[in-house]
Amino acid sequence: MRTPDSSRALAFARARHAARRWVDTYRPIGKLHPAICTQCGASEWRGRWRWGEAPPDLAPVICPACSRMRDNAPAHMVELSGGLPRWWSEVRGIVANVERAEVREHPMERVMRIEVGDDRVRIPTTGLHVARRLVAALVRRFRRDVRVRFDEGVTTIEW
Numbered sequence: 186m187r188t189p190d191s192s193r194a195l196a197f198a199r200a201r202h203a204a205r206r207w208v209d210t211y212r213p214i215g216k217l218h219p220a221i222c223t224q225c226g227a228s229e230w231r232g233r234w235r236w237g238e239a240p241p242d243l244a245p246v247i248c249p250a251c252s253r254m255r256d257n258a259p260a261h262m263v264e265l266s267g268g269l270p271r272w273w274s275e276v277r278g279i280v281a282n283v284e285r286a287e288v289r290e291h292p293m294e295r296v297m298r299i300e301v302g303d304d305r306v307r308i309p310t311t312g313l314h315v316a317r318r319l320v321a322a323l324v325r326r327f328r329r330d331v332r333v334r335f336d337e338g339v340t341t342i343e344w
């Protein structure tokens with residue numbers, strides 16, 4: 186069974202909506218404090234995380250993305266299953282490209298260690314937005330050859 190376009194569009198709209206409402210529980214609540222991550226070197230000032238030059242004397246912290254990686258606590262999981270092996274090397278390339286582009290702009294949006302199992306591949310991410318980008322890129326490439334299901338905490342793509 187294929188997902189009709191209209192219901193797929195609806196599912197995407199819902200997922201987009203959920204991503205906008207999403208609150209990263211690994212981010213400190215309240216006022217943002219200028220800080221620099223001692224693990225990855227990303228710094229947060231003027232309200233967002235960035236790479237590169239940072240003002241001096243920022244408070245040393247472990248950033249939310251590094252904390253999630255340390256705790257093995259993904260913000261979201263993208264699960265790939267079905268007739269994937271045929272496409273895996275291409276899919277892996279797409280995942281790498283999306284991550285590279287995303288993390289350059291948004292240091293907290295990373296792909297964690299990918300688990301390649303016998304019947305599925307699990308791609309944990311440190312943020313919801315990179316997960317959404319991944320799903321969008323894969324669906325754009327494979328269109329009607331995949332089925333997508335959005336659940337709380339996990340998006341499944343089946344070939």
Ligand SMILES: [Zn+2]
Pocket residue numbers: 222223224225226227247248249250251252
């Ligand atoms: Zn970090």
